[in-house]
Amino acid sequence: MKAIPLSYIARNLWVRRVTTLLTAGGMALVVYVFATVLMMSEGIRATLVATGQPDNVMVLRKGAGAEINSGITRDQAAIIESLPGIALSAEGRPLVSKEPVVLNNLPKSGSGKPSNVTVRGTSEIGLQLRPQVRLVEGRMFRPGTSEIITGSAVAKGFQGAKLGDSLRFAGRDWVVVGVFDAGRTGFDSEIWGDANQMMQAFRRQAFSSVVFRLGRVDAFDGIKATLDADPRLTVEPKREQRFYADQSEALANFISILGTALSVIFSIGAIVGAMITMFAAVASRIGEIGTLRALGFRRGAVLIAFLGESLLLSLVGGLIGLGLAALMQSVDISTTNFQTFSELAFQFKLTPGIVVQTLAFALFMGLLGGFVPAWRAARLKIVDCLRAA
Structure with missing residues (x-):
């Protein structure tokens, strides 16, 4: 044709x-x-x-779909921290971060309308576990103080979240001493402070999650089997990437x-x-x-x-x-x-x-x-x- x-x-x-x-x-x-x-x-x-790392594991209470409705007691966190197969820092400390996570209401910069922001209690080790996070302004918060650092999206999008500003929540005034960039991951939308101070301020008796780095990437299945077999624990470990994908x-x-x-x-x-x-x-x-x-x-x-x-x-x-x-x-x-x-x-x-x-x-x-x-x-x-x- x-x-x-x-x-x-x-x-x-x-x-x-x-x-x-x-x-x-x-x-x-x-x-x-x-x-x-x-x-x-x-x-x-x-x-x-992209928020998760391939060699990081996040442990939450069994059945919890998110960190905000999870709870891990201090005793359980100590058991998790003592597991074999967890990577060690240069100082020989386990690369484990026990973190409370809560929601806090802040007004947006443009409209002034309130919106929930994730507030995470963490530590210097928590920063090491997230290599994509880097400080772009100011400095890291000091342990034991009411100092916080804010993600770049929070600093731009919410009132009182820039370097040098002060935010009031959980009955305290928190000073913003640093702003961090997380490489366009979910951490850009969070506020970080000292884990122990956050526990006290929000009157929390349990951590929301425990995050640790594997000594070997293929060690996950063994650690999961150990956690599942321990009758003292009612927790569920997930690879961090899988958790954030879900x-x-x-x-x-x-x-x-x-x-x-x-x-x-x-x-x-x-x-x-x-x-x-x-x-x-x-x-x-x-x-x-x-x-x-x-x-x-x-x-x-x-x-x-x-x-x-x-x-x-x-x-x-x-x-x-x-x-x-x-x-x-x-x-x-x-x-x-x-x-x-x-x-x-x-x-x-x-x-x-x-x-x-x-x-x-x-x-x-x-x-x-x-x-x-x-x-x-x-x-x-x-x-x-x-x-x-």
Whole structure:
């Protein structure tokens, strides 16, 4: 079957460039929404997964889905700290951090509206366990004092959280002596202070979690078996990366499902627009269709040509929408993490997989919008076309 040249297809879109751009613009908006939703979900997952280290283990109370509803007694924490297989510091101390985690309400910088911020009690060892965290302003808090350091997202997004400011919570005034950058991970959205002082201030009798580094990455299964077999413990160890990956699932899936549903609804309008455009193209080119048929081009070639126009139109819209969505990578955004009910700052993240999914979605809209007009064009009879011309 002789095929109609691609240049003919592209030329017809250019001749109707105003209509083409308007239709492509409608598709671009739908593609933009679709792509940004996927980028948002991927950004949340990337932020939380990157929070964990592959050789770190987080221990929580069995059945606890998050640190804020977990509890590990001091006796249990001491047993965990004495486990064989835990890495040692240069001073020969076990790399174990026993941490209380609570939520505190702070007003946002722009609106003044209150939002939950995660407050973590930790130590110098806790900082060693998170190599992605580095101080960018000020200094580390001193043990035994009411000093705190704030994540970069907290320092930017909340009132009274900058270097030198003072925050009042848990019946005390806490002085911000440092600001840290956690490499766009979940720790950027936290406030850190001395673990013992946090326990006293919040009147906590138990730690929220115990974090330690494995001496060998493959030692996890042995340590997990030891903890599960100890009748004194009711705890559940998880690799830190796995823990934070689980934390991202509920929120990322919710955004993905809601955004995809909205995109599908919006796409109906874009498909109808493409269909109207292609029907108009068929109506205005009946004479051309008759000429093509008279020159020996079969129905299938006409069908493919008009369907190709619709797909090319949708590809243009898809590329425009994808380009607009890519600009969102420079935007910082925050939302509430469903697992912890605290503020989480993250960035949109565009991946090759999202590019493929987005362009496939755009072409699918073009296929649905163009098939019926293309089918009608292919079914026109030569005599009727030439008579109408």
